Amino acid sequence: MAPTAGRSHSIVYAPKIQDLLTREEKVFRIDARTVGVSDCELMAEIVAARPVRSAERSVYKPAAGADIHHDNATRTIRALGQDVMAGIRTPPPPARGLSGAWPYAATSYLRRWLFASDPLPVSLLSRRGVTRSDRLSRIVDRAVTVWPGSAAEGRSTALAGQIRDASGARERRQAIALYRRSTATLCDGVAALAGNALWLMGPDREREDARADLTEVLWETLRLLPPAWMLFRNDGRAYTGLHPEIRPEDRVALFPLLMHRDPKHWSDPLEFRPERWAGVADPEKTPGFMPFGFDGARCWAKHLVVPLAERLLNVAFDHRLAIRGPRQETHVPLRSLLSVRFDAAARA
Template sequence: MGSLARDVLSARPIHDFERSVFKPIARSSVPPSFSSAVMRALTQDVKRALASDEASIRAGMEGVWPKAGYRYLHGLIYSGDLNFSNSLSRFPTGRSWMRRRSSANGYGSLLRDSESPSALAKMVAEVPEGEKGLAIVLYRRAVSALCSSASALLTNTLWLSSPLNPGVPIDNIVLESLRLLPPAWMLRRKASREYAEINDAINESDNVFIFPFLIHRNPEAWSSPEVFDPDRWYDIEDPDLLEDYLPFGYTNNRCWARHLILQLVKKVLQEASRIGLSAVEKQGKVKVPLNPLLSISSPKFRASLNQV
């Protein structure tokens, strides 16, 4: 099962319209230079958040997730962009608007009023006026994708592992959560000649859907696949080499921000463990809607220790 999925994912480069953040804007491809600039800025922002002791003890982890998680992460990374991001949300981003240079003036002054703007906000403010619309769309997409993906993974991980066992490595807990409830539960690839050459059952006109959610539960690859068992990862040196493990895709088609997401998730889990964050209700049957990001529906978490 995993072998065929990997063959499909590696058969051709991913098309730009199959991406999430860097898919075409107003029917125009995102220039690679812009994609690189966004990734550099995101990396700087996440590193700053990870290094901030003040941000790491910010209140707000309690509540109903994944919404509470999104708010927490947004505050952790982009609290300094409040005026800036609120202003961006008031502007449309259609093709005609993006061509009008005057529509995106004034962001430099908003940044000067901000106490600690993010690297991504600075990038938007500093690009030439003719490219401002493109930068604004990428700001919105990148911030939303980063916080939403990390919150979905955290929601699943906190619920599956509640209460967190300090004796189990966080890496193992996250790997097992990604196996059992991968937020990127389905990958879609548009019909291509290369896929028909892989397997006779695939026609050149067939779109291909890959389901890590099912691959990760293959009983031929995993012992007790329906059981949450972080201990299974003790003897696995490199999860990326496992044939039936595709939580972020495969090879150069993997998620663009997987390393940033994993760093954020581990940071928040450490803080969650410190304050004793756990599920209010005992684990049982829960709803897991098949949304674009797979996440347990509305679990509530509460801290058992005072935050200091």
């Protein structure tokens, strides 16, 4: 099922992902409590059957003992958009930050690019070394709750401003949670998308004109290796009338990864063909394509992902980022974000 035939690159998926890729049925039981769905029409019906719940959203699940209100979520989206657009317009950090193990090197690079201007300890909220440790995260959260910095300290992000301007301890703790979740979700997702694109391009990325069609490359990467490859709905009661396999006690797993390989919607579905997006004015309206979710449950940062990934890839090409290992075959582990793993080195 390697999607890079003919480009001298292949992918080895984690066994559970490989098992999904070999299934021919569009609705199937994964375990005693989980049903998998890859049928385009049924997925749309499931998403439309009820609104997505806060607990099913990674960014906007409850924090500090309370739900995230819609107004807070909207302000966070707007603030993040301001910060990303401002970051894209600023010079990127030194390219040596892109060297190392991907996607982790790219994640750290993006966080430094977009959020390093925030005062301590706010900037620590997005540091990978902190976010990987529950203990360090709790320490930093408490420190930011007590001292989130001040407007007098100079430039900071709009997201940091939401923490600083929060009234009351609960509102500040929620602003801290939203800062951490939104920066992590954006940077991790963009790093995974850019890394997947670099790998899928294979030797073609070394051509002089490699960056000419990066937007098309990214849309094709979102089709073949979408970082958000699975969506969960936790309660099957709203879906039992949609398909006999779904029971009230079931969880439902929706798989864009499988739908994007359906030959009903795609010619040569396993082939990496960026040219299929040439002249497509609105890729998200393409049948059988769900890179950011369906109407009513779309990714809150979808308008930021492709422009930021394209900017990151341009930096990588400017500094002749080279994949050092593995050269021909890489692994995709079982993680919430679908991302290839490789080591890379950038020329200063």
